[in-house]
Every structure is written in C-alpha cells, then in structure tokens.
Amino acid sequence: MKLIHRIGFFSVGLFFGIIILFFFLGGKKASCDYTPNARVLKNIKTKERFFSPEALTYFRTNKLDTALVSGVLENGNVDFSKSNTEGTPCNIYFISDEIEGKTLELEVENCDSLATFQKAKFISLN
Numbered sequence: 001m002k003l004i005h006r007i008g009f010f011s012v013g014l015f016f017g018i019i020i021l022f023f024f025l026g027g028k029k030a031s032c033d034y035t036p037n038a039r040v041l042k043n044i045k046t047k048e049r050f051f052s053p054e055a056l057t058y059f060r061t062n063k064l065d066t067a068l069v070s071g072v073l074e075n076g077n078v079d080f081s082k083s084n085t086e087g088t089p090c091n092i093y094f095i096s097d098e099i100e101g102k103t104l105e106l107e108v109e110n111c112d113s114l115a116t117f118q119k120a121k122f123i124s125l126n
Contacts, residue, residue, distance in 0.1 A: 044115045072095055
C-alpha cells in the first residue's frame with residue numbers, strides 16, 4: 001500500500017474518531033483540573049459555604065458583597081506557602097484575587113463537607 005493511501009485511511013479514521021468523541025463527550029461538564037491550585041479551588045467550590053462573623057463584618061464594613069467569593073474561587077490563586085495543608089481535621093488555605101484594583105485575600109477552613117471563610121482582607125503587594 002502506498003504512503004498516500006495510508007495517510008488517507010489514517011485521516012478518515014482520525015476524523016471519525018474525533019466526531020465520535022465530540023458526540024459522546026460534548027454534553028458533559030468535564031473539566032481538567034490537574035494543578036494543585038485548580039483542585040483546591042474546585043474542592044472548595046463544591047462545598048457548602050459558611051462565613052464567620054469576622055468575615056461578614058469585614059464585608060459589611062467595606063461594603064462588599066459576599067458574592068465576590070464566587071469570583072475569587074473561580075479566578076483566585078492559592079498561596080500554599082501560607083496555607084496549612086496538613087491540618088487536622090480541616091485544612092486552612094489562603095486564596096487571593098485582584099478585585100477592582102485591590103488584592104482580596106480570603107482565609108478558608110476547608111473541612112470534609114463545609115468551607116468556612118474565616119477572614120477576609122485587602123492586602124497590599126508593596
């Protein structure tokens with residue numbers, strides 16, 4: 001069989017394979033969260049959220065909506081050097097994201113079924 005025929009058969013098979021994959025996987029909400037940062041954020045997003053009185057006071061004082069937390073969990077970065085990932089029974093994570101030109105940092109206690117936002121504060125990077 002000539003090389004051009006082999007390439008043609010391979011291309012047709014590749015095309016149909018891709019079409020079949022899109023058909024079966026097209027409607028699924030599959031994600032590829034392989035980095036530690038993405039896994040932690042996804043884990044916290046899937047849990048019930050609770051805000052400590054200190055965090056709620058900070059949000060009220062600075063006239064912030066607690067819905068900002070969803071944006072921070074979507075685009076934020078986990079600071080593993082400050083976080084306690086070996087905590088018992090819950091891990092403590094520091095998550096930060098830039099909001100309106102300022103950096104908002106959240107301290108999150110991540111337990112088995114509950115994510116508690118302990119503190120919130122704007123930090124300066126100077």
